[in-house]
Amino acid sequence: MTRMDAFRNRVGGLAYGGDYNPEQWDPAVWREDVRLMREAGVNTVSLGVFAWASLEPEPGKYEFGWMDEIMDLLHENGISVNLATPTAAPPVWLTQLHPEVFPIMADGERFGFGNRLHYDPSSPIYREYAANITTKLAERYSFHPALAMWHISNEYGPTAYNEAASVNFRRWLRRKYGSLDALNEAWTTRFWSQVYTDWDQIEVPHIPRTWMNPTRRLDFKRFTSDALLECYLAERDIVRSFRDDIPVMTNFMRFFRHADYWKWAPEEDAVALDIYPNPADADSHVSAAFQYDLFRSLKGGQPWMLMEQAASAVSQWPLNVVKEPGRMRLGSLQALSRAADSVMFFQWRASRGGQERFHSAMLPHSGPDSRTFKEVVGLGRELKLLAPVAGTTSRSEIAILFDWDGWWGLEETAGLPRNDFGYADTVMRHYTPLWERHYPVDVVSYGSALDGYKVLVVPNAYLIHDEGVRRVTEFARDGGTVLMSFFSGVVDGSNRVRPDGYPGAFRELVGAKIDEYWPARPHEEFAIAFADGRRATSTWWREDLHLETGTALATYADGLLAGRAAVVENRYGAGRVVYVATLLEQAAFDTLVAETVAAASVRRRFEGVPAHVECSVRGDETHEYVFLLNHSGELSASVPVGGEGTDLLTGQPVAGEVELAPLGAAVIRLAHT
Ligand code: GLA
Numbered sequence: 001m002t003r004m005d006a007f008r009n010r011v012g013g014l015a016y017g018g019d020y021n022p023e024q025w026d027p028a029v030w031r032e033d034v035r036l037m038r039e040a041g042v043n044t045v046s047l048g049v050f051a052w053a054s055l056e057p058e059p060g061k062y063e064f065g066w067m068d069e070i071m072d073l074l075h076e077n078g079i080s081v082n083l084a085t086p087t088a089a090p091p092v093w094l095t096q097l098h099p100e101v102f103p104i105m106a107d108g109e110r111f112g113f114g115n116r117l118h119y120d121p122s123s124p125i126y127r128e129y130a131a132n133i134t135t136k137l138a139e140r141y142s143f144h145p146a147l148a149m150w151h152i153s154n155e156y157g158p159t160a161y162n163e164a165a166s167v168n169f170r171r172w173l174r175r176k177y178g179s180l181d182a183l184n185e186a187w188t189t190r191f192w193s194q195v196y197t198d199w200d201q202i203e204v205p206h207i208p209r210t211w212m213n214p215t216r217r218l219d220f221k222r223f224t225s226d227a228l229l230e231c232y233l234a235e236r237d238i239v240r241s242f243r244d245d246i247p248v249m250t251n252f253m254r255f256f257r258h259a260d261y262w263k264w265a266p267e268e269d270a271v272a273l274d275i276y277p278n279p280a281d282a283d284s285h286v287s288a289a290f291q292y293d294l295f296r297s298l299k300g301g302q303p304w305m306l307m308e309q310a311a312s313a314v315s316q317w318p319l320n321v322v323k324e325p326g327r328m329r330l331g332s333l334q335a336l337s338r339a340a341d342s343v344m345f346f347q348w349r350a351s352r353g354g355q356e357r358f359h360s361a362m363l364p365h366s367g368p369d370s371r372t373f374k375e376v377v378g379l380g381r382e383l384k385l386l387a388p389v390a391g392t393t394s395r396s397e398i399a400i401l402f403d404w405d406g407w408w409g410l411e412e413t414a415g416l417p418r419n420d421f422g423y424a425d426t427v428m429r430h431y432t433p434l435w436e437r438h439y440p441v442d443v444v445s446y447g448s449a450l451d452g453y454k455v456l457v458v459p460n461a462y463l464i465h466d467e468g469v470r471r472v473t474e475f476a477r478d479g480g481t482v483l484m485s486f487f488s489g490v491v492d493g494s495n496r497v498r499p500d501g502y503p504g505a506f507r508e509l510v511g512a513k514i515d516e517y518w519p520a521r522p523h524e525e526f527a528i529a530f531a532d533g534r535r536a537t538s539t540w541w542r543e544d545l546h547l548e549t550g551t552a553l554a555t556y557a558d559g560l561l562a563g564r565a566a567v568v569e570n571r572y573g574a575g576r577v578v579y580v581a582t583l584l585e586q587a588a589f590d591t592l593v594a595e596t597v598a599a600a601s602v603r604r605r606f607e608g609v610p611a612h613v614e615c616s617v618r619g620d621e622t623h624e625y626v627f628l629l630n631h632s633g634e635l636s637a638s639v640p641v642g643g644e645g646t647d648l649l650t651g652q653p654v655a656g657e658v659e660l661a662p663l664g665a666a667v668i669r670l671a672h673t
Contacts, residue, residue, distance in 0.1 A: 003247035003269045004302070005391070008341060010148055011043045011080055013387025016380055018345035018362055019308065020045035022070045023054040025349070030070060033349060034077040036368055041380025044080045045348060046307070047071075048137075049154050050116060052086035056133055059093055064140055071146045080148035083141055085235050087130040088154035089116040098125045103160035106207045115355075120160035121227040122168035127234060134235045142242035150239045151307075152250040155274065156228040157258055165227070166203045172223045174199060186494040187215040214413035215495045218463075221408040225259045233267060251307040254291050255424045257411070260404035262445040265298040274308035274346065277331065280321045285334060285631055287424075289614065290431045290443075292338035294402060297443040301393045303341040306332070311345055311372050312360035320358070325371060326663040329379050330629055333665050336386060337616040337627030339393045343383060385648050386667060389625045394618045396440035397602045400431060400457040401472075403445060409463025409495060417487075418519040418541070421460060430459045430485065433590035438606035438615040439597065446471050450480070454600040457593075458484040465493035469505040476509055477573030481600040483593065484510070485580045486541055487517065502543075510579040511550025511570030518542040518561065527557035528566050528584065536588035538566060543581040553578065553592075567592065576600070605642070613637045613660060619672075626668040630660040645670035 007015075017037070022030050037045070048055070048067065056062055074081055095101055095113050102111040103120045111118045119126045130153075141147050177183040180196055189195045194213055196202055205212050205220050236248045247269035252261055254275045265271050273295045277284035295304040311328055313320040323331070332343045350361035362376045410421040434441050434457075441457075444450065446468035456475050461468070461484070469489065476482045489505030491497055498504020502514035520526070520540050528536045531553055542556070545565050552565035568579040578596050580589070598604070606615040612632040618625050625648070628639050637660045644655040645668040658666045 003245060004341075006245065007148055007247050008390050012384075013390040014336070014383045015044040015080075015305065015342035015344065016040075016383050017042040017044040017079070017348065018046065019049055019347040020047050021049070021051070021347060021349070021351070022047075023051050023066065024351055027066075027069065029349075030073060033363075034073055034079065036363055036373075037079055037348070038077055039368075040362065040373070040377045041384060042079060042348070042362075044082055044148065044342070044344065045074065046082040046084055046151050046344065047074075048086055049084040049151065050086055050089040051084070052089055052133060053091040055086060055137070056091065059097065062136055064136075067141075071141065071144050075144070075146035079146070081144075081146040082149040082151045083137065083147055084151040085130070085134045085137060085153055085239075087119075087133065087231075087235065090119055090126065090129070094126075094129055100162065100164065101126045103158050104162045106159075106161055108161070108206060117155070117158050119158060120162045120164055121156075121158060121224075121231045122160065122165040123162065124164065127231065130231065131234055131238060134238045138239045138242040142239070142246070147246060150236070150246055150248040152232050152235045152239075152248060155251055155253055156232060157253070157256070158228070159224050159258060161204045161206050168227055169204050169220065169223050170199050170202055172226060173202060173219065176219070186496075187213055187219075188494075188496060189213070211414055214415060217413050218405075218408055218495050221258070221412050222260070222405070225263065225404070228259055229264055229267070232264070236267065249305065249307075252295075255287075257404070257407055261298055262404065262447065268299075270302065270305050270341075271295050271298045272305035272307035275306070276310055276314050276316070278317065279313070279323045279327060280319065285331065285614070286432055286435055287428055288331070288334065289338060289435055290428060292335055292340065293441055294443040296339040296393060297448070300448070301339075301395070301442070303339045303391060303393055305342040305344070306335040306340040307342070307344050308346040309335075309344070310360050311362050311364070311376060313358070315356050315359040322360075324633065325375070328372075328375055329382070330631065330663055330665060332379055333627060333667070334614065334629055336389060337614070337618065337629065337667075339618050341390050343379065382649055385651075388623070388648065388669065389618060389667070392618045392620045392623075392625060394440055394616065395452070396442045397452070397454040397600075398434060398439055398457065398597060399442045399444040399448070399450065399453040399455070400427065400434075401445070401459065401461060402427060402443045403461065403464075403468070405465070405493070406461050406463045409491065410460060413495060416462075417517040421462075421487075423460065426459045426485070429586070429589070430457050430483075430593065433593040434597070435614075436590070436611040437594060437604065438609060439602065439604065440616060450475050453480060454602050455481045455483060455597050458482060458488060460485055461488040462490045463493070463495060464489055464491075464505055472506075473509055473572075476575035476577055479574035481575060481596060482509065482577045483580075483596050484577065486543060486582060506579075507548070509570065509572050509577055510568055511548050511572070511577070512565065512568050512579070513546045513548060514581075515544040515546060518544055526559055526561075526566075526582065528554050528582070528588070529557040530554040530567075534588070536585050538582040538584045540583035541581075542566070545581050550577075550579070606639070609639050610635075610637060613639055615639065622672060624670045624672065626666075626670060628658055628660060628666045628668070630662060630664045633662050636661050636664070641668050641670070643670045
């Protein structure tokens with residue numbers, strides 16, 4: 001049994017609860033809290049996130065009395081604790097004693113006190129104090145019966161340009177390159193006379209007067225992710241050294257560019273996501289779906305944890321609209337439908353003061369007699385009914401590549417033919433037509449196992465290591481379909497243009513050579529003629545592409561590139577490659593994506609179901625759980641389920657079609673036939 005299996009058993013299936021900050025409240029309130037938690041069906045809380053100043057008010061002086069009491073109280077009430085190390089918020093005494101702990105930003109400004117995450121992850125002093133408070137917590141609570149999980153720090157993220165960061169960066173570079181010659185070669189330092197002759201000459205890349213060596217910048221991104229990971233690992237290893245059977249995690253963020261979560265995930269028992277889809281954005285549930293697929297995929301299909309979401313409005317944007325009635329429930333079910341094993345919130349009780357005093361909570365300022373709390377209680381009741389889905393996961397025949405190195409290459413290094421690539425948006429552009437057609441999609445890295453997939457979607461893979469090139473190429477050669485978009489395969493892992501013309505890594509795969517990249521001028525639009533007679537337009541990007549073994553699925557119908565291929569098809573080994581060399585208008589691109597997956601014989605289970613009804617399936621050897629979620633607030637829908645089963649939410653048998661009211665949901669258990 002894995003640590004997470006034990007955790008699931010302990011909470012009886014799905015974890016339900018949120019961040020709990022009793023240190024902000026009088027003990028009399030704690031009693032009310034646990035009573036209401038029980039009423040809501042809460043079985044887990046994340047305790048102690050940011051509580052450093054309450055646990056160690058002065059250096060070496062500890063106050064654990066309040067935490068002892070609350071741990072006991074929670075345990076007596078059957079509530080498990082996901083205990084946080086408080087190291088995301090160093091107390092003021094630490095920064096006064098050691099101001100060098102404050103991160104220096106790229107422009108040389110030093111952080112002041114008053115926010116959180118004000119630490120340089122490379123600072124040995126920060127690490128020492130963080131290790132110390134972690135050790136004290138682990139000594140005291142490792143065997144407390146309430147302890148169910150360790151929550152290491154919170155949302156690792158700071159980037160620092162301190163002297164300690166330079167020292168750590170040099171150590172990281174030495175380990176990576178071994179010799180200065182190798183580093184000079186990788187960084188192309190003969191360009192602009194940047195050759196290093198001594199390791200000590202290398203510093204973190206503060207903002208220079210204008211441009212920065214792009215490979216130094218790229219390595220700094222990699223280093224920063226690793227420096228943060230070192231902090232996580234140090235604390236994880238401390239808690240593990242006391243007790244080995246408790247799962248350990250930290251919480252990640254949505255589309256977070258500054259930490260390579262593929263590298264982090266194997267170091268955790270479960271990956272956990274904090275997500276705040278903007279209720280003001282009508283499509284935010286689509287990008288949420290992608291995140292959920294990514295999080296399920298980060299550990300190769302294992303269930304993940306929804307660690308934080310909002311019960312209603314957040315307070316982080318200029319305008320924070322509420323989640324309308326029924327939307328919090330629907331969003332929670334959406335996470336479960338994509339293999340989350342928990343529904344947790346920030347936070348349990350709304351804070352009276354502080355930056356997030358208007359951030360909603362399970363228990364809002366208006367108290368238990370409120371719309372939000374009633375919805376929270378209702379959801380808690382439903383999650384008990386959904387316990388059987390815990391531990392199950394989903395499978396798909398389509399994989400989409402998501403690569404932090406490639407993201408950094410596109411967005412963190414200047415000097416590209418155009419410098420406004422948006423990797424996350426590009427990925428969503430590829431994902432959305434699949435989501436709208438209810439195809440299950442996994443997210444993969446170049447290191448993921450690719451067997452079992454029929455289609456590999458490769459969005460703008462500008463920077464790609466030799467190993468990545470090999471994996472993608474083999475996938476096609478062995479019979480897979482690769483759908484790749486423009487400006488891919490351009491540079492190697494050191495951000496150096498691959499030799500012998502674009503797309504260096506993929507010339508054979510694509511079956512074409514690109515003479516030049518032709519980014520479009522603002523407002524330029526191009527007519528596209530598909531081989532089957534359809535017409536479309538494109539913008540933003542073109543490539544002067546010369547076919548070798550490939551054939552044109554579409555060509556430019558006007559302009560200086562008239563007659564050249566805009567979409568290429570190539571047979572490669574036993575596989576097929578579709579390369580899209582321009583930014584097709586969305587409808588034409590969606591059709592191309594749909595045709596490509598259909599041609600690869602990907603099974604389409606929910607054909608004809610409108611896009612506003614999200615359909616997804618998780619299951620195990622014995623059962624499937626079909627989640628049908630109507631995101632429309634106006635339209636109802638009726639969806640064929642393909643079998644006889646039971647709706648876990650109503651307990652009613654279901655056969656044939658399921659009727660969904662606006663914002664309605666069904667979770668149908670079907671036995672495998
Ligand atoms: C993040 C943090 C929480 C809280 C929420 C809401 O996810 O982890 O502490 O600040 O955002 O803004």
